[in-house]
Structure formats: C-alpha cells, structure tokens
Amino acid sequence: MTDSPNKPTPPRRENMLINLAINVVVPTLILTKLSGEEYLGTTWAIVVALLFPITYGLNDFRQRGKINFFSGLGVVSVVLTGGISLLGLDPRYLAIKEAAIPAIFGIATVASLKTPYPLVRTLLLNDSFVDTAKIEAALHHHNRVAAFDKRLITASWIIAASFFLSSTLNYLLATFIVTSQPGSVEYNAQLGKMTALSYPVIALPATVVMIIAMVYLFKGITRLTGIPFESIIKHQGSTEEDEAKISQAPASENSNQKP
Numbered sequence: 001m002t003d004s005p006n007k008p009t010p011p012r013r014e015n016m017l018i019n020l021a022i023n024v025v026v027p028t029l030i031l032t033k034l035s036g037e038e039y040l041g042t043t044w045a046i047v048v049a050l051l052f053p054i055t056y057g058l059n060d061f062r063q064r065g066k067i068n069f070f071s072g073l074g075v076v077s078v079v080l081t082g083g084i085s086l087l088g089l090d091p092r093y094l095a096i097k098e099a100a101i102p103a104i105f106g107i108a109t110v111a112s113l114k115t116p117y118p119l120v121r122t123l124l125l126n127d128s129f130v131d132t133a134k135i136e137a138a139l140h141h142h143n144r145v146a147a148f149d150k151r152l153i154t155a156s157w158i159i160a161a162s163f164f165l166s167s168t169l170n171y172l173l174a175t176f177i178v179t180s181q182p183g184s185v186e187y188n189a190q191l192g193k194m195t196a197l198s199y200p201v202i203a204l205p206a207t208v209v210m211i212i213a214m215v216y217l218f219k220g221i222t223r224l225t226g227i228p229f230e231s232i233i234k235h236q237g238s239t240e241e242d243e244a245k246i247s248q249a250p251a252s253e254n255s256n257q258k259p
Contacts, residue, residue: 023053031192035185042188043086049192050082077101085191088182094191095178099171102206106163113156120156124214131232138225151220155213162209169202 027049035045057075080097112119125132139145177194180186222229 022056026052028192028196031188031195035188042183042185045188046082046085046191050078053078081191085182085187091174091178091181091187095171095174098174098194099167102163102166102170106160106167109156109160109163113153118152118156120152120159120213120217123159123210124155124217129233134227135221135225135232138227142225144224148220148224151217151224155217158213158216159210162206162213165209166202166206169205170198173197173201 030040030045030049034040034048035042040048054075057078077097081094084094084097109119109123124130125135139148173194177197178187178190180190218229218232221227221232
C-alpha cells in the first residue's frame, strides 16, 4: 500500500555532527586562526564566524516551517554575542549574556508548568519520536493521569536544574577565559576558545542531568502504563496499521468505561 500523497512529510532529523561543525568547530577555527590582520581581521572574523550558526538556525526554521523556542533563542544568543563584540562592550556583558540564555530556558521550563503546554513535553515527549497518543490512551485507561502529571512536574524541575547549572558554568567560563577587550586578536582567540570549551565543560554536564530526567520520566511511563519502552518510541517505518491501532486505543478505553 502506497502512502497518501497528502500525508505530511516528517521533518528531517538533525545531523548532530553537522550541528557541531557549523555551530562550534567552524566558528572556533575562524576566530582563533583568521583574526589576524593578514587574514580577515578582528571585526570580519567575528562577522564571518557568527554567520555560520545564524545561517544554520534560519535554514532550520525554513525547513521546519515553524519557530522552535530553543533554536530561536539560540540565534538571539549568537546575535547578542556579535553585538557585544562589534560594539566593543566590556567582556563582563558577554559573561552576563552567556549566563542569561540558559537561565531563561530554566525559568521558561518552570513557568510553563502553569500553562497547558509545559516545555518538558516539547523536550522529552516530542511527537516526532514518542508515541504520545499511545501513552495518553494507556494513562487514561489505567487512571494514572494524575500520577503521570506529578512525575512530569518533577522531570521539569530536573531539566530546569540542568539549565541553571549550564547558566552558572557559562558565566564562570566566560569570566575566566574572555578577559581581553573586543577588537583585539586576543579577544577573538579567547572567544573562540570559550566556544570550543562550551561543549565539554557545559554541554556534557547539562546533558547528563537531562538524561537523568529522561530516564526518570520514561521509567515512570512504562511503570504507569505497562507499555515497554521500545513500544513507546515512534519508528519512522511505522505502518498505517500501527497508526490505526493507536487511534482506536481511546475508543476501546471509552467502551470499557461504559456502565
């Protein structure tokens, strides 16, 4: 059976190696190796280096057709870095900016718990790789929605803690590494060094905390629903028959609740 021509094409999965190369490796090399007057110079090195992550973020928006809160804030962060550098502001403003971006993520994660759309669902229960329809049907069927919501709140606080940890580490890294004034070759080299170290020093600890939140949440889902973990993950090759079973789950649940 062929797919319906009107069936939307799922968004292409992000290549993490390309992401790392464009957002970290290339800008670092430009800032550390091409900032001398014999190459691009300090100003143009910053402009060219920041064009890569900005272009990547805008292209991601073009392909997906919608603004992702985290990707959008990432582009804003890059633009602010360029603004602080090109305007020649004191390096402490860069440290404040570096701390502010993940802090905003953390505050937004906690604040979103008061809305119908908590960000933890975007981060961990994304429809692109988790079968949310099957999970919700099973939770209602077993009357475990309230218990799941409590676990979701705890997972949100764990994720927020990872952002606040990243905020602290960002500030310390920027404060200790970027000490020269903008407009100098030393400043560009330090900015490149900070960019290169941001992944092992900041991203890895934050990722570990994020994984802890993910394990906590998914263990809770399997315990509350009785669905094995491998059945929760949505496979790209899922058939129309699988989708039909998922769509019928709420109906069977409603039939069981009839007197």
